[in-house]
Amino acid sequence: MPTSQAYPDPEEVLLLAADAARIVLESGAETYRAEETAQAVCSALGGVEAECFATPTGIILSFFGQDARVRSIxxxxxxxxxNLERISRVNKLSRDLYAGSLDFDGAAAELGRIEQIAGYPLPISLLAAAMGTGSFTLLFGGRWNDALVAALVGAALVGAALVGAVLSRLTKELTRRRSSDFFTNIVGGAAAALACLAAGRLGLSTNPHTAIIGVIMLLVPGVAITNATPTPATW
Amino acid sequence: MSHPLELLWAAVGAMGFALLFGLRPRDIPLAAIGAILGWGSYAIATESGMAAAAYFIAAALIGLWAEIAAVIVKKPASIYIVSAILPIVPGGGMYRTMLESVNGNLQGSLQAGFETLMAAGAIAAGLAVSSALSRLLSFNSIAKRLKPRSKR
Known part of the structure; x- marks a missing residue:
C-alpha cells in the first residue's frame, strides 16, 4: 500500500470501527475480540494509533489519525x-481490510449486510431447541420419555422467546422498557421447571430433574463461561 | 463410557444449540466433532477417577480442535467452542446447587456448588491453555502482519 494513499475520513473510520466492535459484542463475542476488531479496522484504514477498551456492556475507542488529531467514541x-455467523463475518471483514482486499466503502456495505443477518426461521429454531434439550437430557441420564418432555418444553420455551422478541419489536414502546435478562431467565426457568414437574406428576416423565436440566441448558450462559476465560493476550 | 450412544447425544445436542446460535450449516459438523471429542475425553477421564481434571482435559481438547479448525477454514475458533463446550458445561451441577439450597440442605448445596465451581474453573483454564498455545504458535505471523503498517 503506497504511503501517499488517500485514507478515508477519520471520523468515518472511527464510526465504522465502533460499529464493527458493537456488532460482534451484540452477537455474543468475547470482549478481546471486539477490541482487536476495532483496532484492526482503524489501523487498516489509516489509524496511526488506535486503542480500544471493551466490556460486555460498552466500548471505548480512541483513534489517532494521519492528521495527528485524536478522536474517540x-x-x-x-x-x-x-449469532455466530455475524461474529465470523465481521472477523473476515477485518481480515480482508487488513489484507487490503477490501476498501472502506466495501467494508461499510458489508457491515450493513452483516447487521441484517438474522437467526434461523422459527420452525428450524424450534427443531434445534428440541434437538438440543432432548439430547442433553439423554446425556444427563434421562430416559426416552424424559427426553421427549424436555424436547417439547425446550421448543415451547424458545418459541415463546422468539414470539416475545417479535412482539416487542412490533410494539416499540415495550422495547424502551427493556426487560432484563435476569427477569427473562427467572420467568423462563420457572415455566420450564413447572412444565417438567407437571409432566412428572402426570407420569409422562420418569425423572423430571433430568428433563429440567436439559431444558435449562437453554438459559445457561455457555457464552458467559467461555467469555470468562481470561484474555490470552494478557497472559 | 457408560454408553456409546452418549457420543451421538453430545453431537446432536451441540448441533441443536449451534443452530440456535445461528451457526451456518457448513460450520456445524466441525462443532459437532468438537463436542464428540470433548464428551468422549470427559467420559473416559471421569471413569478413570479424575473429576475436575476431566473438565480440564475435555475443554483443552475442544479448544485445540477449534483452533485447528479455525486455522483451516479461517474463522474464529470461538464459534466452534461455544457450541462444542455445551455438553460438558455443568448445568446439572448448577441445578443441584440451587435445588439443595431451596430444600434447605446446606451441606449438599455447598458440596454441589463447590463441584460446579471447580468444573467451571477447569473448563475456563482448559480453554485458556489451548487459546494461549495457539496464540504462541501463530504469534510470528500476527507480528509480521501488524508491523509493515506503520510506515509513514
Whole structure:
C-alpha cells in the first residue's frame, strides 16, 4: 500500500470501527475480540494509533489519525443475542481490510449486510431447541420419555422467546422498557421447571430433574463461561 | 463410557444449540466433532477417577480442535467452542446447587456448588491453555502482519 494513499475520513473510520466492535459484542463475542476488531479496522484504514477498551456492556475507542488529531467514541451495548455467523463475518471483514482486499466503502456495505443477518426461521429454531434439550437430557441420564418432555418444553420455551422478541419489536414502546435478562431467565426457568414437574406428576416423565436440566441448558450462559476465560493476550 | 450412544447425544445436542446460535450449516459438523471429542475425553477421564481434571482435559481438547479448525477454514475458533463446550458445561451441577439450597440442605448445596465451581474453573483454564498455545504458535505471523503498517 503506497504511503501517499488517500485514507478515508477519520471520523468515518472511527464510526465504522465502533460499529464493527458493537456488532460482534451484540452477537455474543468475547470482549478481546471486539477490541482487536476495532483496532484492526482503524489501523487498516489509516489509524496511526488506535486503542480500544471493551466490556460486555460498552466500548471505548480512541483513534489517532494521519492528521495527528485524536478522536474517540463511546458505545453502550444494551441488547445481546448469540449469532455466530455475524461474529465470523465481521472477523473476515477485518481480515480482508487488513489484507487490503477490501476498501472502506466495501467494508461499510458489508457491515450493513452483516447487521441484517438474522437467526434461523422459527420452525428450524424450534427443531434445534428440541434437538438440543432432548439430547442433553439423554446425556444427563434421562430416559426416552424424559427426553421427549424436555424436547417439547425446550421448543415451547424458545418459541415463546422468539414470539416475545417479535412482539416487542412490533410494539416499540415495550422495547424502551427493556426487560432484563435476569427477569427473562427467572420467568423462563420457572415455566420450564413447572412444565417438567407437571409432566412428572402426570407420569409422562420418569425423572423430571433430568428433563429440567436439559431444558435449562437453554438459559445457561455457555457464552458467559467461555467469555470468562481470561484474555490470552494478557497472559 | 457408560454408553456409546452418549457420543451421538453430545453431537446432536451441540448441533441443536449451534443452530440456535445461528451457526451456518457448513460450520456445524466441525462443532459437532468438537463436542464428540470433548464428551468422549470427559467420559473416559471421569471413569478413570479424575473429576475436575476431566473438565480440564475435555475443554483443552475442544479448544485445540477449534483452533485447528479455525486455522483451516479461517474463522474464529470461538464459534466452534461455544457450541462444542455445551455438553460438558455443568448445568446439572448448577441445578443441584440451587435445588439443595431451596430444600434447605446446606451441606449438599455447598458440596454441589463447590463441584460446579471447580468444573467451571477447569473448563475456563482448559480453554485458556489451548487459546494461549495457539496464540504462541501463530504469534510470528500476527507480528509480521501488524508491523509493515506503520510506515509513514
Amino acid at each position: 463511546v458505545r453502550r451495548i444494551s441488547k445481546r443475542s448469540m
